[in-house]
Amino acid sequence: MFVFKRMIAAIPTLVIVSLLVFWFVDLIPGDPARIQAGPMATPEEVEVIRERMGLNLPALTRYAHFLEGIVNPEVAVSLRTGRPISIEISERLPNTLIIAIGGLVVGVLLGTIAGLASALCQGTWTDTLITAITLAGISMPIYWLGLLCIWLFAVHLGWLPAAGAQTWAHFILPILAVATRPAAMFSRLVTASLLEVIGKDYLDTARSKGLSEVQVLLRHALRNSLVASVSVAGVQFGAMLGGSVVTETVFGIPGVGRMLVDAVTRADYPVIQYAILMFAFFFVMINLLTDIATQWLDPRTRQSAGAA
């Protein structure tokens, strides 16, 4: 019931998001056709482009076209390539997703391990070191880190390819680079939630049942950070999708993020619109799934949601 309600609630959000994204082109000061045509174009050439962009049509018709473009690939084409944007996006989306999902998985793993270590060794140098690294991890611009990684692992050590997306090895560096932030977040989350349950009697209860310490840790202590973990994972996944605009530029990965940046610098408005729409769609879905998952995982809210 809750899931259903939540999904229904996402629909108006998506509609308004699509309106906003559509409206975006009208907000651009100056003449989009002029910008698109480039400095060399003559006024006649600009007119042709204006027509191709459909800018001379009434707003409602254009919105209808815009929506149609979501389902009908032939309607929404890149101004630059003339190819259907949906195809362009679908070609690049896997790269973006591989890095985001890979980054999340690696980040969660590393973060959990670091967080455990930090919690287990509270007050020791291990803890201090991990805290320092995680703080540095969230304080460092990702592109700087990425470039340093390329320099160290690709150029200096020669272990990994520097840029591109031809083989799986090409994805290691970008995934590691994007994983730093979720790793840092998770490390802190795990540490904090472990420290929070430290004094909780139910851990002693679990021990008194004869559970081993590892079982206590996994079944009882970490379990309680699951709800928070899911929402952090959702937020981080979204952030990595968004961050793809930077990481894909650094690592030369042909993904949707770089496509968007290129489209911005080349004023390819339909591509900007649909790329942003796609990001927004993913974001809404992630938020939705996160909400549903947290509701479901936390019995207290699950019950009240069921009752409501």
Next chain:
Amino acid sequence: MTSTAEPGTAIMSSARKAAGRRRGMGLLAALAKQPKGLLGLTIVGLCTVLAIAGPWIAPLDPYAQNFAQTLKGPSAAHWFGTDQLGRDVFSRVLAGARTSLGIGIGSVVFALLIGVPLGMLAAYRGGRLDFLLMRGIDIMLSFPDIVFALAIVAILGANTQNVILAVGIVSVPVFARTARAVTQSTLAEPYVEGSVSLGCSPLRVMTRHVLPNIAGILLTLASLLFATTLLSASGLSFLGLGTQPPEPEWGTMLGESRSYLRSHPHLATFPGLCLALSALGFNLLGEALRTVYDPAAVNSRSKFGSIFSDLIGRARPTHPKPVRDRSDTAPALKPIETKDLRIAFLPSTNPIEVVRGISLAVEKGRTLAIVGESGSGKSTLLRAVATLLPRQAGIIGGSASISGTELRGLSPGEVQELRRRKIGVVFQDAASALNPVLTVGQQLEEAIRQGTSLSSAEARSRAIALLQDVKIADPERRLDMYPHQFSGGMKQRIVIAMALAQGPDVLLADEPTSALDVTVQQQILVLLRELQHSRGMTMLLVTHDLGLVARYADDVGVMYAGELVEFGTVDEVLVTPTHPYTLALKQSSPGLSEHGNRIRLQAISGEPPFVGRVPEGCPFEPRCHFSRNRGHCRSESPKPRLVLGRKVACHFAEELVDASASR
């Protein structure tokens, strides 16, 4: 927006209480007390100085070019070297502080000024406005922040103001959501509800009640957001969509020099370091602020070192096995027995002895109650017997055994086996003894199946039987419920059921009813006693309530300052105490001296000695009415001896016997 979405909600609830208290210098002091806070404050302070004075203290003109001096490394003349146009990087870094930090401050202030009133308005007005505003916020959150900022910059063009605007807009939802949540909960407080119903103007309510409560959280959020903002803005700069040259700005400088990363590393290093350092500073400060405004965090952090002591601590037998005296163990395997048991906190570094040589034994099927004031060491004693000592506590002497199994020096596996089959523990607070995120059935079945090869169906039927044993009706349905769906008494019954899961020999109950109200207390104790009898268990009951002892225990041990001062059967000890402390306890206990008259009679004057600072001689001497400054008490600690069939540790036990006899 990404990293800071969580703290807001996490710290909200508890922060309100603390918020009002910490202001001004108090706050600074509280921050400076934490290493993180001190470091954060220092860096943020430095940043502020740089942002204000940076452009003035720059030794050279940050815009002055010199083609003869391009791309020079750091030198005495140019501390950070020169850039592609021969400009002094040090001066540019200094001059750039204002823009760089200005972007952060500008966007955070922008987001704060827009987001907080929106959130407060939504919370105050509620209803449709609230719905619409929150929908709007949802929609803003439907865009990844940097993509949203990118779109804004794409529309408005790339320059410093637009970057501030873009990054600021992106942060509005965070503030709005937090402000709304805190306002809502503040408005629900009775005193605020009162002033609202008295007709206080909304503005007054907001400024008087809501703002003070919200300030700390907002400060924390702002600090953390500041760091994110700096990094987002520098990401835009990297994409060529941030502050545009020649204006010195760290992100742009870093972006501009990125292709020089290898040939001229100094170019990227200094602005990059400044950026990372200030982000770090604000992150640290934010964390420290969170600690200040979230007392929950303080407690949990300063509490014990680690929970998972066995993983690193308990698993190792840190103390040598005591030499076992064969003759001791041979004759009667007492279900619970301790011999001169000594327990200290921080045994290796700074030992604080809390249990100072306790010898006791409980016969099979009997109930021993340990009574004493808080801090007497009775709970520690119980935990030692339960093999659940906190990590930083350790047995430093003597021995403790369960059914003849010496507890010291057991391997982790042996400890687990013992816990499963021999020991059942009932904790004081059933609410916290149950894991809130697992169903009762899961927790119960976990206890049943540990170390067995039972199928889940078998475990379930046994769980049902156990719930029936503890008199919970409709057990099948109840198994699938979560702890929060049960009342306090029911929870305690479940805890008891879990303790009984594998038919233990020994039931250890640590103040099992003190969190319950009186009628429920009775039921639980009756249940415990019934179960004990029917299963032939031996019980160790820790309590401070002599009333309970009188009604439910067979034997009683009175603890004071880590020592057992009197030990005997309930009938003997409670009727005719032979230790002044027992007597004092008895007199201070309601409902024991006179039937039905549950008023506090006589508090024990004075305070128990500080743990670890027990005076020489008899520890009770300073509070003792019988000692009357007799030097003997001060110089010599009384040894337990047999008086009237019970053990007592008092030099003048006989005097008390006489006194009570005469009474």
Next chain:
Amino acid sequence: MRRSILLNTLTASLTVFLSTTAILHAAPSGVLKIAVGADPETFDPHFNDLPTGNTVDLHVLEGLFRLDAENNVIKELATDYSYSDDGKVFTVKIEKGRKFSNGDLLDAQAVAASFNRLLDPKVASIYRGLYSSIQRVTAPDEETVQFHTAEPNGHILLLLASTTATIVNVSAIEKMGSEYSRKPVGSGPYMVESFVGGERYRLVPNPNYQGRFPAKLEAIEFVVVPEDGSRMALIETGEVDIVERVPPESIAAIDALDQASVMKPPSMFSINMEIVLRGAMENPKVREALNLAVDRKGMVEGILGGLGTPSVTMPGPGTQNELRVTFDPIPYDPQRAKALLKEAGYGPGDLSLTMVCPNGRYIKDAMVCQALQGSFQAIGINATAKVVDRGTWSEIIGRKPDQREDNMGMVGRATAGMDFTLYRLFKTGVGANTTGYSSPRVDKLLAEGRATTDVKKQKEIYAEIQKQIWEDRPFVFLWYQTQAVGVSDRVKGFQVQPNETMQFDKISLQ
């Protein structure tokens, strides 16, 4: 019917077999890997505007004519050409029996269809304006193509030698739709085997190729890496053989490598600050002062890392060398510049100007802009450098002169053909003339130059025009960019045209 198809296929494959055996003596070998900085997005020559796309078009498609590495026009499909007596019809004879890579016939009809697509307003090619002097293209027989122009046009040869004028297979476009922009069907020595948007594309030899520039390589693999540092890392790690657009600061690092070095072919790109001729900027003395204030040599060395040559005329080298004349370099003389400003009535601080530069469009553009600001400030002008993102830059630079709020903008021009380059920029009132330059003399000369087909006369006319412009100084002339391409030592015979198009005619791998 069925049988005849079978027969056709048989003969076709036989021809293929024969033609492959014919070039067997120089069997293509080796795989060349190239890292490019820009995503070509489209290979459709009517829409591509990037050198990386030109490179593909040059090798995958064939034109009637083409350019060699020095930008000289040479014949490709054409065997002969001639002007009609009135100069309005240009006739080209083409080779017979040529085929597209998909086996379609490439006859005069196909050539005409390709040009008519370029000129079709509905297709909206970005180059329609450039070719608008051609009214229609006809194919009287299968080996003759005729270009009909409204006025006599003496520059058509150069227009036809551009990769924009390469022959596309119109019937294949109809079938393939937008996919054609990724895998164009042409008759060149190579064909596009695969294209992964934004990531990489791969050329392999075209088995149907019959021309004079046969494929030398088994495959050419391109990877797209826009980030300079990452792209440079690729040649250092040996992952690629060639990297384009080496930034100045990486030249030393690449030259220091054992296995690679930087090649610096000249570029047509003429970088200038194009002045909006309004207000104080209408005063020739001010413009002269601005030109004298710039230390071109210092900037080229200090900022561009040597990747440039100070301008000696507006059109860059390779624009059309036989018509290009050069003058003395502009001296760096701030004293004289100050004096000129004074003569013009502007004391120190009296004059303010704003200049707009793109960020990341030309070599070190943003840096140069800042350096120019400093240079102009040094002669007492309150100069403001406005470095903007490329979208904004495009928008500002494209405005009509009376709508410009700035005083000058940095623009690089790299168009082949003297007529095209100068006519477009300096003819009064034409679309791309965004400076508002207007000189009756230049207008007249431009018209004459366009009409004449006599090369000797063209030389005189264009020398005059270039001289006039050089003296009028509607721009702050800066420099011609030099390309920097990192090339592995195992690559031999690699060439780059002045318009940054790579050429693989003579390439071999060791």
